[in-house]
Amino acid sequence: xxxxxxxxxxxxxxxxxxxxxxxxxxxxxxxxxxxxxxxxxxxxxxxxxxxxxxxxxxxxxxxxxxxxxxxxxxxxxxxxxxxxxxxxxxxxxxxxxxxxxxxxxxxxxxxxxxxxxxxxxxxxxxxxxxxxxxxxxxxxxxxxxxxxxxxxxxxxxxxxxxxxxxxxxxxxxxxxxxxxxxxxxxxxxxxxxxxxxxxxxxxxxxxxxxxxxxxxxxxxxxxxxxxxxxxxxxxxxxxxxxxxxxxxxxxxxxxxxxxxxxxxxxxxxxxxxxxxxxxxxxxxxxxxx
Amino acid sequence: xxxxxxxxxxxxxxxxxxxxxxxxxxxxxxxxxxxxxxxxxxxxxxxxxxxxxxxxxxxxxxxxxxxxxxxxxxxxxxxxxxxxxxxxxxxxxxxxxxxxxxxxxxxxxxxxxxxxxxxxxxxxxxxxxxxxxxxxxxxxxxxxxxxxxxxxxxxxxxxxxxxxxxxxxxxxxxxxxxxxxxxxxxxxxxxxxxxxxxxxxxxxxxxxxxxxxxxxxxxxxxxxxxxxxxxxxxxxxxxxxxxxxxxxxxxxxxxxxxxxxxxxxxxxxxxxxxxxxxxxxxxxxxxxxxxxxxxxxxxxxxxxxxxxxxxxxxxxxxxxxxxxxxxxxxxxxxxxxxxxxxxxxxxxxxxxxxxxxxxxxxxxxxxxxxxxxxxxxxxxxxxxxxxxxxxx
Numbered sequence: 001x002x003x004x005x006x007x008x009x010x011x012x013x014x015x016x017x018x019x020x021x022x023x024x025x026x027x028x029x030x031x032x033x034x035x036x037x038x039x040x041x042x043x044x045x046x047x048x049x050x051x052x053x054x055x056x057x058x059x060x061x062x063x064x065x066x067x068x069x070x071x072x073x074x075x076x077x078x079x080x081x082x083x084x085x086x087x088x089x090x091x092x093x094x095x096x097x098x099x100x101x102x103x104x105x106x107x108x109x110x111x112x113x114x115x116x117x118x119x120x121x122x123x124x125x126x127x128x129x130x131x132x133x134x135x136x137x138x139x140x141x142x143x144x145x146x147x148x149x150x151x152x153x154x155x156x157x158x159x160x161x162x163x164x165x166x167x168x169x170x171x172x173x174x175x176x177x178x179x180x181x182x183x184x185x186x187x188x189x190x191x192x193x194x195x196x197x198x199x200x201x202x203x204x205x206x207x208x209x210x211x212x213x214x215x216x217x218x219x220x221x222x223x224x225x226x227x228x229x230x231x232x233x234x235x236x237x238x239x240x241x242x243x244x245x246x247x248x249x250x251x252x253x254x255x256x257x258x259x260x261x262x263x264x265x266x267x268x269x270x271x272x273x274x275x276x277x278x279x280x281x282x283x284x285x286x287x288x289x
Numbered sequence: 290x291x292x293x294x295x296x297x298x299x300x301x302x303x304x305x306x307x308x309x310x311x312x313x314x315x316x317x318x319x320x321x322x323x324x325x326x327x328x329x330x331x332x333x334x335x336x337x338x339x340x341x342x343x344x345x346x347x348x349x350x351x352x353x354x355x356x357x358x359x360x361x362x363x364x365x366x367x368x369x370x371x372x373x374x375x376x377x378x379x380x381x382x383x384x385x386x387x388x389x390x391x392x393x394x395x396x397x398x399x400x401x402x403x404x405x406x407x408x409x410x411x412x413x414x415x416x417x418x419x420x421x422x423x424x425x426x427x428x429x430x431x432x433x434x435x436x437x438x439x440x441x442x443x444x445x446x447x448x449x450x451x452x453x454x455x456x457x458x459x460x461x462x463x464x465x466x467x468x469x470x471x472x473x474x475x476x477x478x479x480x481x482x483x484x485x486x487x488x489x490x491x492x493x494x495x496x497x498x499x500x501x502x503x504x505x506x507x508x509x510x511x512x513x514x515x516x517x518x519x520x521x522x523x524x525x526x527x528x529x530x531x532x533x534x535x536x537x538x539x540x541x542x543x544x545x546x547x548x549x550x551x552x553x554x555x556x557x558x559x560x561x562x563x564x565x566x567x568x569x570x571x572x573x574x575x576x577x578x579x580x581x582x583x584x585x586x587x588x589x590x591x592x593x594x595x596x597x598x599x600x601x602x603x604x605x606x607x608x609x610x611x612x613x614x615x616x617x618x619x620x621x622x623x624x625x626x627x628x629x630x631x632x633x634x635x636x637x638x639x640x641x642x643x644x645x646x647x648x649x650x651x652x653x654x655x656x657x658x659x660x661x662x663x664x665x666x667x668x669x670x671x672x673x674x675x676x677x678x679x680x681x
Contacts, residue, residue, distance in 0.1 A: 095411070095438065161554050161555060162292075162403055162550050162551055162554070163550040164549050164550045167550065195564055195566075198563060198564075199560050199563055199564050202555060202558075202560065202563045203560060205555035205556075206409070206410050206555040206556035207410070208555070209408075209409060209410060209554060209555045209556055210408055210409075210410035210411065210556055213402070213406070213407075213408040213409065213410070214402070214403075214406040214408075215406075
């Protein structure tokens with residue numbers, strides 16, 4: 001049993017493990033698969049100690065993830081890939097925001113994250129807020145990176161999908177090269193492997209697009225007051241997708257914002273541009289220094 | 290040219306002239322002897338101006354009394370509810386006395402996901418469910434309820450009903466999706482490959498379609514397929530090159546400028562199509578437009594655009610005197626095994642007079658040489674019976 005949160009081994013037994021590096025009784029750097037509604041969901045798990053969660057943004061949760069590596073230096077981090085993303089099977093049942101929230105609720109439980117602190121980014125942050133609004137005790141604390149979910153006509157967020165892949169990279173991080181694990185082919189893969197990778201990327205983009213198409217606003221503003229857990233908001237000063245002006249809008253609508261942080265030189269996915277900084281914020285929140 | 294083109298460029302005086310020219314040209318085609326006249330659907334599009342094909346189809350319904358009205362068609366996922374499509378198409382079939390061909394394209398990404406905000410991940414499911422509703426609305430003997438994932442109606446009662454029984458022939462315009470081939474092959478609908486890049490480039494797509502027809506246990510009846518092709522006819526090849534060079538260059542190097550960011554929203558293609566590496570017509574248009582833009586430092590309309598000679602050589606345009614064009618049609622239809630030919634006799638900035646000339650030559654000098662190509666061996670059950678189609 002890992003300190004703090006019991007592992008839900010019963011839910012793990014359906015499919016098995018891959019890429020497991022075992023040290024003693026722990027599994028470090030494992031991407032395990034669990035049964036989710038009769039299909040496969042991938043949960044990335046790294047590190048030891050206090051359990052924290054990570055809910056990814058539009059590029060999914062690829063295995064090469066500097067932010068998770070940093071967090072795993074001091075915590076056990078569990079990061080489920082949403083349906084259709086980075087290895088998790090797509091799910092045909094997801095028709096609207098309510099369906100997504102229920103799916104995330106199930107995945108949070110499967111990942112053993114109920115009651116844990118959660119870092120969530122972009123689309124993942126939107127889902128985390130929606131879930132916290134209807135299940136107030138699901139997370140002990142939310143560290144949110146540039147959540148989507150609000151929309152002001154005069155201050156629109158950028159369209160991340162009606163654009164070229166080159167421009168998408170620029171919208172996601174200050175340094176486009178940081179999204180390489182998601183956008184670029186891995187050297188040494190054969191043709192079949194490259195085709196598989198291409199399909200994974202396409203289905204991940206499809207899942208992300210499906211969640212927010214055509215405008216990522218589904219009434220969250222009417223539910224934010226229901227989020228009771230403490231919230232820390234992080235925004236990149238150079239966020240080209242979700243303007244930093246939305247940070248104050250969230251801060252004004254949430255009732256328990258304990259800190260806000262505007263990060264110079266960071267774009268939309270701050271955990272990719274500044275992984276150590278976001279990890280530091282998380283450790284402060286959970287009392288690890 | 291699509292989705293976010295500056296609305297300030299629209300000139301209603303031009304539109305008034307253009308719409309009336311379109312209708313005149315299609316009526317002329319019917320009068321010259323074309324078997325059918327066709328209209329299609331695009332949104333936020335400057336070269337087509339046809340968000341509602343049913344309006345123009347209605348204008349043609351009575352003025353083209355001997356031609357099929359080939360509606361290519363209604364992008365079903367954009368109609369809420371799709372019952373509206375069933376009603377309007379039934380109206381057209383009644384007005385024409387059973388001369389409608391019912392086309393149901395998925396629609397381009399620009400039209401469906403960007404101009405009309407449809408979720409690309411659920412677009413095809415919504416589309417298929419809509420077609421199911423339409424076909425049931427035409428054929429169910431009683432009032433019925435329909436509870437789908439995307440459409441819910443407690444009382445479905447389509448008035449009027451179509452003249453053609455069990456329903457008008459169904460044609461599915463497609464641009465290269467594997468799943469569309471499979472569905473058409475399985476359901477027995479016409480697969481109509483709409484590509485602006487000519488018959489030589491279409492070989493792989495049509496080969497894929499016919500493989501699936503055979504896998505579905507059906508014969509490769511060419512009348513279960515169609516193809517769209519640009520034609521440029523004159524009294525001589527030299528004259529044709531002279532007359533049609535400008536409009537062709539205008540279309541391919543200006544009208545078909547598709548912003549790559551709008552060409553392939555995630556989810557529009559299925560995983561099958563992605564894995565097979567099949568490039569759809571819109572993707573190809575966007576890729577070639579981007580290549581032209583990248584190589585042209587002087588501006589988009591500069592000399593690096595596709596040359597007219599390249600277009601002719603590649604088969605984008607079938608060009609020549611009537612005999613030459615007829616010979617190429619035989620090559621096209623037999624190599625692709627298509628029994629329905631969508632002849633695009635107007636393209637780019639081609640004016641009314643030249644369009645009428647091209648259309649008339651095509652109808653009176655070319656088509657008589659090729660119209661019976663497959664009829665000695667195959668029955669055409671995908672054509673209105675009142676116009677000679679076989680019973681279904």
